[in-house]
Amino acid sequence: MGIIEGLSSGFLQAVSLDVFPFLFAGAVFGLLIGVIPGLSGHFAMAMIIPFLYSMEPAPGIAFLLGAHSTVAQGGGLTAIFFSTPGTGQNAATLFDGPPMRDKGLGAMAAGAALTACFLGATFGAVALALLLPGLQRIVLFFGPPEIFVLALLALTFVAVLGKEDIIRSLIAALAGLLLAMIGLDNVTNQERFTFGLIELRDGLELVPVILGLFAVAEMFELWVKGGSLTGTQTKILSAKETQKQIFQGVAEAFKHWWLVVRCSSIGAAMGLIPGLGSAPAAFVAYGHAKQSSKSPEEFGKGNIEGVIGSEAANDAVEGGALASTIAFGVPGSSSMAILLGALFILGQETGPIMLTQHVDVIFVMLFTIIIGNLIGMIGGMFLVNPLSRAVGVRASILVPVLLVIVFTGAFAVQRSLFDIGVALFFGIVGYLMNQLGYSRAALLIGFVLGFTVEKNLYLAVQLSGTDFIFDPIPLTLATITLLFLAYNVWTIIRDRRQAKTTRSEQQE
Amino acid sequence: MSEEVDKVTGNKTTLELFFITLLGLAFGGALIAALTYGSISAQAPLVILAPLLLLIGAQINRTRKATDAKTVVTDFSCAVRGKNLKFSKAAGMAGWIVMLMLLILVAGHYIAIAAFMYILINVISKEGKLLSAMVSAGVTVVLYFLFEHGFNIEMYRGLIYNLLSGYLTT
Numbered sequence: 001m002g003i004i005e006g007l008s009s010g011f012l013q014a015v016s017l018d019v020f021p022f023l024f025a026g027a028v029f030g031l032l033i034g035v036i037p038g039l040s041g042h043f044a045m046a047m048i049i050p051f052l053y054s055m056e057p058a059p060g061i062a063f064l065l066g067a068h069s070t071v072a073q074g075g076g077l078t079a080i081f082f083s084t085p086g087t088g089q090n091a092a093t094l095f096d097g098p099p100m101r102d103k104g105l106g107a108m109a110a111g112a113a114l115t116a117c118f119l120g121a122t123f124g125a126v127a128l129a130l131l132l133p134g135l136q137r138i139v140l141f142f143g144p145p146e147i148f149v150l151a152l153l154a155l156t157f158v159a160v161l162g163k164e165d166i167i168r169s170l171i172a173a174l175a176g177l178l179l180a181m182i183g184l185d186n187v188t189n190q191e192r193f194t195f196g197l198i199e200l201r202d203g204l205e206l207v208p209v210i211l212g213l214f215a216v217a218e219m220f221e222l223w224v225k226g227g228s229l230t231g232t233q234t235k236i237l238s239a240k241e242t243q244k245q246i247f248q249g250v251a252e253a254f255k256h257w258w259l260v261v262r263c264s265s266i267g268a269a270m271g272l273i274p275g276l277g278s279a280p281a282a283f284v285a286y287g288h289a290k291q292s293s294k295s296p297e298e299f300g301k302g303n304i305e306g307v308i309g310s311e312a313a314n315d316a317v318e319g320g321a322l323a324s325t326i327a328f329g330v331p332g333s334s335s336m337a338i339l340l341g342a343l344f345i346l347g348q349e350t351g352p353i354m355l356t357q358h359v360d361v362i363f364v365m366l367f368t369i370i371i372g373n374l375i376g377m378i379g380g381m382f383l384v385n386p387l388s389r390a391v392g393v394r395a396s397i398l399v400p401v402l403l404v405i406v407f408t409g410a411f412a413v414q415r416s417l418f419d420i421g422v423a424l425f426f427g428i429v430g431y432l433m434n435q436l437g438y439s440r441a442a443l444l445i446g447f448v449l450g451f452t453v454e455k456n457l458y459l460a461v462q463l464s465g466t467d468f469i470f471d472p473i474p475l476t477l478a479t480i481t482l483l484f485l486a487y488n489v490w491t492i493i494r495d496r497r498q499a500k501t502t503r504s505e506q507q508e
Numbered sequence: 509m510s511e512e513v514d515k516v517t518g519n520k521t522t523l524e525l526f527f528i529t530l531l532g533l534a535f536g537g538a539l540i541a542a543l544t545y546g547s548i549s550a551q552a553p554l555v556i557l558a559p560l561l562l563l564i565g566a567q568i569n570r571t572r573k574a575t576d577a578k579t580v581v582t583d584f585s586c587a588v589r590g591k592n593l594k595f596s597k598a599a600g601m602a603g604w605i606v607m608l609m610l611l612i613l614v615a616g617h618y619i620a621i622a623a624f625m626y627i628l629i630n631v632i633s634k635e636g637k638l639l640s641a642m643v644s645a646g647v648t649v650v651l652y653f654l655f656e657h658g659f660n661i662e663m664y665r666g667l668i669y670n671l672l673s674g675y676l677t678t
Contacts, residue, residue: 036654047659167567174560175531178538181553190549193538216605224597396633399601400625401647407608408621408651412661417612424605431598436524454552 003132003359010363013058014371022059023368026066027375033067034074035383037084037211037409041071045338049345057346058364064342065368068335069121070376072314076113077380080307081106081387082402084215089314091444092282094214096299096306101388103302107242110384111249112304113311114377116260119253120312121373123264124271124319125366131323132355132362142272144459145468149477150270151452154280155445156485166492169439176443179204180450187458199418206279208410208422209447213440215406216427221434223399242385252304259289259305260312267313271320279448283441285313318369326350326362521575522583523595528571532564604628616666622648 013019026048033044044067052060075090080097093113100109142150155173182193183203194200237245253260263285270281289309290299299306325336327350343350348361355362390398410423433440460468469478535557542553587595604624611620622644630640655661665673 043659167563167570171531171560171563171567174556174563175535177556178535178553178560181556185545185549188546188549190545192545192549192553193541220598220601223601224594394635396635397629397639397643400628401643403605404621404625404647405651407605408617408655408663411617411663412655412659415661415664417609417664420609420612424602424609427605428602432523432527436520436527457552458548 003129006359007129007363009360010365011367013360013364014062014367016058018056019059019062019364020371022055023062023066023371024375026063026068027070027372028379030067030070030372031074031376031379031383034071034076035078036074037078037215037406041068041089041335043413044068044071045335045342049338049342052342052345055346057348057361060342060346061361061364062368062372064339065365066372066375068339069315069318069369069372070379072311073114073117073373073376073380074383076117076307076311077110077383077387080109080113081390082215083218084402084406085210089279089282089317090311091210091214091279092286092310092314092441093307095286095310095441096301096303098218099300099302100304100307104237105245105302105304106388107237107245107384108249108252109302109304109307110387111246111381112253113249113307114380115250115253116263116308116311117315118373118377119257119260120264120267120315121318122370123261123312124268124316124322125369126319127265127268127316128319128323129363129366132327132359141473144456144463145471145474146477148453148456148460149469149474149481151280151449151456153477153481153484154270154284155449155453156481156488165437168437169442172433172439172442173446176446176448177450177453179209179443179447181454186451186455197418199416203451204422204447205413205419206448207413208419209426210444211406211410212423212426213430213433213444216403216423217430217434217440219399219403219406220427220431222395226395237388239385242388246381246384249304253308256305256308259292259309262292263289263309263312264316267316268320270313271317271322272324279314280445281317282310282314283445283448286310315373319366322365322369326354326365521571522580525568525571525575525580526584528564528567532561532568535560535564600632604632612664612666614667616669617663618648618652619666621651 014023029048030041030044033047034041045064048064048067051063055063072089075085076093076097079085079090079093080101083094083098085091085094097106097109097113100106178193180203182200184190184201185192191201266285266288267281270284286299286306286309289305290296293299293303293305295303321336322339325340340350348354348358407420407423410419411417413419430440432438433443464471468474538553539557539561542550542557545553583592586592590596604627608620608624611623614620615623625644625647626640629635629643630637655663
């Protein structure tokens with residue numbers, strides 16, 4: 001089957017009455033799952049798997065991927081309104097989403113986030129379609145050495161995020177890396193830093209750590225401060241004003257189309273690499289947005305570019321992740337591993353057979369991602385008004401309710417009481433870090449990438465010795481990393497000198 | 509007294525000194541633990557711990573220079589005596605969450621979260637009884653139907669329930 005034939009067949013199947021209702025139901029389901037902290041895309045997919053046994057391939061795929069594609073949109077909304085990322089991939093949205101909410105621009109941030117998600121997902125899907133012919137050759141170039149250096153590049157973004165106090169940021173990033181070492185060593189099977197606890201043998205779960213660092217810490221903050229999440233901004237916007245802000249947010253996302261394209265490219269490219277996941281992609285895109293912005297000093301204080309960049313990247317990841325799953329049967333994430341299993345249940349085989357004989361199935365997936373995100377964007381807009389009103393509720397009511405939802409979500413991931421304890425521990429740590437100016441994002445980036453860095457460094461050294469760094473791709477990536485670091489150190493020195501000069505001028 | 513409280517809440521250097529020292533102790537312990545691992549398993553943790561401990565040392569030094577021993581003692585004694593309102597509120601909330609975990613263990617998830625919400629809303633925050641009861645019951649019921657029936661996730665039932673069901677397990 002040719003590309004054009006597959007494209008038209010895929011589109012007609014996706015919008016047909018046999019498939020579209022499942023796509024719609026999946027998209028709405030995914031959006032609601034995304035709003036609940038702790039429940040992520042792979043949870044939504046796992047819930048749908050039992051239904052697939054009695055379904056045809058196209059409706060089954062539409063149901064499954066429809067749910068997966070909108071989870072990040074729901075998660076972005078709660079990140080903005082409650083400082084509680086619905087999923088790990090929305091963690092980068094926390095930098096500028098909640099500050100925008102505090103300025104009374106929460107609905108605008110939500111509109112921009114929903115649209116950026118849709119545009120990012122569309123970009124990722126189109127990129128996948130364009131990459132299909134040459135895909136096999138590109139991805140096979142990326143082995144452990146390349147992934148190791150790429151993960152290092154992502155880690156250097158800590159330098160961008162923690163420019164305000166590099167020592168505190170480095171402490172946080174290194175602590176994050178060390179936290180990723182907890183559990184059984186992947187190579188030797190030796191227990192590390194587990195204190196004899198069985199629950200720690202598989203390492204710390206990402207979801208309770210994120211919920212603790214950001215959501216529980218934020219609840220501590222609000223409880224201590226009192227008032228409401230909107231802080232000093234007591235006026236609750238009317239439905240009409242909220243609607244106006246949403247459309248302003250949508251317009252802002254389109255206005256920053258070049259940023260969307262750049263951040264989506266980062267997301268799609270990082271999605272191609274198995275094991276990196278969407279959270280690092282969102283952080284890297286955020287770092288890039290800050291780096292390339294005309295007003296980087298406003299990042300972290302409610303800059304809409306920060307929301308657009310990270311949300312565009314975390315949805316564009318799916319196109320890239322889908323590419324490596326379809327082409328080689330190498331799932332880039334746990335969600336893609338579930339998709340692989342689902343395709344097997346639906347009688348589909350990935351690899352050359354799908355790329356040559358079932359191109360229409362690939363396009364059903366692509367159109368599902370695009371249409372699913374469109375449904376999520378429109379559906380999400382209806383959620384903005386009630387969510388923006390909920391943030392005006394007094395802390396004395398909101399904090400206990402949100403804490404209960406967060407802890408229920410933390411428990412539900414592995415059905416483990418231990419995870420509630422992990423969320424509490426990281427809640428206290430996150431609260432203290434926030435109070436004392438330590439970058440929680442740096443800790444999270446270190447934690448997310450720690451496992452990838454260690455595993456791939458070990459494999460790279462085993463495969464090619466320490467000379468792997470001189471291979472063409474690792475050398476190029478390492479050079480970019482060093483240049484990036486050097487540029488950041490230079491800007492820190494420059495900013496300090498400028499500040500010193502300004503101070504001495506003022507004294508004179 | 510109020511002057512003492514204001515002085516303490518406005519100063520975070522003591523808090524940072526304690527935080528960073530605790531981190532130093534924890535990671536120092538991690539270093540000792542890492543030295544007992546085999547060479548391959550210890551490699552990565554040691555590579556991370558060496559600069560981390562150096563940075564923590566530098567930060568302790570930096571923080572120590574920004575304050576004096578007398579201030580640290582005053583701040584610490586205020587926090588311990590409950591005169592630092594911010595610290596007391598945050599520590600109180602952490603204590604309530606620990607209570608929630610214990611209650612989940614004994615009475616089960618739904619009873620525990622309902623009680624937790626009611627206590628925080630009514631007893632601690634002094635909101636009305638009816639409002640507290642309605643919010644606690646409403647949220648618990650929604651979560652019950654969402655997780656038990658919607659997502660088919662059985663939340664932990666608690667030791668008492670397990671005991672009455674004829675077996676004891678956590």
